[in-house]
Amino acid sequence: MSITPEQSAWFAETFDALVANVGRAVLGKDHVVRLALTAMLAEGHLLLEDAPGTGKTSLAKALAATVQGTHSRIQFTPDLLPSDVTGVTIYDQSSRTFEFHQGPVFASVVLADEINRASPKTQSALLEVMEESKVTVDKVSHPVGRPFMVIATQNPVEQAGTYRLPEAQLDRFLIKTSLGYPDHRSTVEILTGSADRDRTAHLKAKITTGAVADMAVLASTVHTDTAVLDYVARLVEATRADSQTSLGVSVRGAIALVRCAKVWAASQGRGYVIPDDVKLLAEPVLAHRLILDTEAEFAGVTASQVVGRILADVEPPASRVD
Incomplete structure (x- = not known):
């Protein structure tokens, strides 16, 4: 059963309310906030990469505060152990049994700060x-x-004391994006309220975890025409055949793009995906999954540039198939 026009309108209204709430803490970054919420409602994970001090942690905390569920924060350091993340089994002498003690990963929203x-x-x-x-x-x-x-933040790998994330780990993040520095107007507003060190502390939850699950189910029913699916397939196949990549986008990446496009379409009040949804989301969903050829990487080519060139080369569908 496809999403109805009434459900699409409710989805878009709720989505805008969530964006506005997060935007109270993260000023002037409406598009990035929409990408982050898209990842959440597509039931995926978000990777934020940027220089220190650009608000990565604030965005993650604001998203967690907007959802009325449990949330935790893990500060990744060189001496952190896997059991510090997942939890550990401990022997209880009084009951003579082994008990599992949950780690901080057991939460609705987990902030993995400086994961690399x-x-x-x-x-x-x-x-x-x-x-x-x-x-x-x-x-x-x-x-x-x-x-x-999981909302993970990381500093650029060129910085001292960082480790590159494994390819399998990157592929599990639905979206990778960056905040960048705020514009002049937003900077002035931030400085005006500089006495308030944590803007996220004043945010109130706008949605329950049950409602998040309901919105995710609704988004999954957004119609995706066969022509659009064919377009996605041609895009990911082009990344594998490109001369500047040694590893293209996996099937998981193609599925991720479709899932995100459905949420984005619903957030615009539509019950169907259009090629423009795919084009807008291609870079944040696909770029981090590419492994560049050594020569291309040495020449300064970026994965985002490769995705942009492929988008320009691959013709989007002009008509529906079904």
Whole structure:
């Protein structure tokens, strides 16, 4: 059953209210906030990469505060262990049984702050839970519940003390984006309220976790024409055949693009996906999944440039198929 016009209108209205609430803490970044909420409602995970002090943590905290669920923050450091993230089984002498003590990953919204400052071993502790929403410790699986979202922040890999995220880890992030510095007007507004060190502390939840799940289900019913699916397939196939990539976008990446496009369409009050939705989301959804050829990377080519060129080369559909 497809989403109705009334449901589309409600979805768009609610989405705008969430954007406005997060925008009270993250000024002048409406598009990035919309991308972040798209990741949440597509039941995926978000990676924020930028220089220190641009508001990455504020965005993650604002998203968590907007949802009336549990949230936790993990500060990734070089000495952090996998068990510090997932939890550990401890022997209880009084009951003579082993008990599982949950780690901070058991929350509706998990902020993984500066994720690339931890060792690759610790980073990989998130692989299972991000893909399957469960943690396995001592051969026992523990579900983390629904909704579940990891919002990770990272500093550019050129900075000292950082580790590059593994390809498998990057592929599990639905969207990767960056905030950048605010414009002049927003900077002045931030400075005006500089006495308030944490703008997110005053935010009130606008939606329950149950409503987030309902919106995710609604978004999944948005109609996607076969012509649009064909367009997505041609885009990801072009990334694999491109001379400047050694590894293109996986099937998981193609599915991620369709999921995000459905949420974006619903946020615009539409019950169907159009090619422009795919084009707008292609870079934040696909670019971080590409592995560039060594020569291209040495020449200064970026994954975003490759995706942009492919978008220009691959013709979008001009008519519906079904």
